[in-house]
Amino acid sequence: MNPAPPIKAILFDLDDTLWPIAPVIAQAEVTLHAWLAEHAPKVAQQFSIETLRARRMALLAQQPHLHFNLAQLRRMGLEAAFAEAGEDVAHIDGAMRHFLAARNAVTPYDDVLPGLLKLKDRLMLGTVTNGNADLEVVGMAHHFKVSLAACNFGTAKPDPSIFLAACEALGVAPQETVYVGDDLKFDVDGAQKAGLRAVWMNRTGSTAHAALGIVPDAICTTLDELLAWLEAQLEQ
Structure with a gap:
């Protein structure tokens, strides 16, 4: 079995992943x-x-x-x-x-800004959202090289095309990209079906994935846990 390609980029969902909405x-x-x-x-x-x-x-x-x-x-x-x-x-x-x-008067979870700063040193970052947050207004646009919103793109998660467009904009293959989001269907299942690895940002301790039969590549409750998982992947 061939090893997974190295991770080059991370794409994030926004609402309920980077801040409570x-x-x-x-x-x-x-x-x-x-x-x-x-x-x-x-x-x-x-x-x-x-x-x-x-x-x-x-x-x-x-x-x-x-x-x-x-x-x-x-x-x-x-x-x-x-x-x-x-x-x-x-x-x-x-x-x-x-x-x-x-x-757009959102307050990021405490782990988000420190986590993004650490991630930026290692990987390219982007966002893909079905919501209508404006990262320029929020004050976080500078963290991300690419930001796609379904209302502007014309297609929404879980359709593969929006994930693939973000990968293409970053210049990476889907297999080199991790998507991080809180929604099992739109974020995890959608990203995996597009060929990305998917991390479920499960800040609430939900066990819904078992009932849905969706298997995330990782389950994290914070960006600190995401960083630890990424470190392990990058060392392989």
Whole structure:
């Protein structure tokens, strides 16, 4: 059996891999609703945060492709709410800018920035995400040579093409690349089917992989554990 090619690059998922996203989205929705109360009061009075969320989920069920462009989903939800409330649609752009600014106010896990600095000395780094985080706004773009987002690329994980495009942009083969993410289907299974090695970033201690029959190349709870696994691979 031929040994695995040496690892030359690591691609990361973003939300819930490099930072927790649920509390950020929750706060962003509170912030957005307060902005609507000031600038589009008819919408804020007619629709609570919970109602807007439920309407958005209903729209997503009707148009599941929007799962890979959540900013567009949110905009379409606002467009419908503004129309129904009879509010001035000129404020929708401002509402989206306000929400996205709050959505990008993320706080990386404690292990992330030190881990990325160590990894940059050894390997090329990139990101592949189905979310709408803006690494320039977050302040982390300089860590990565390549960053692909499904909403801009046109295809989302777990489709192999987005993984392969990131590898090509870095100038590495899939077999020389490790993908790190928290989602077993989109990140681990998707990356492996594209020919990459895949590390499950399992910060919660989940055992879901057993039930799904997905076997990650490694399971890590922090970037420190990822570094230790990589050291072992690089020594082989």
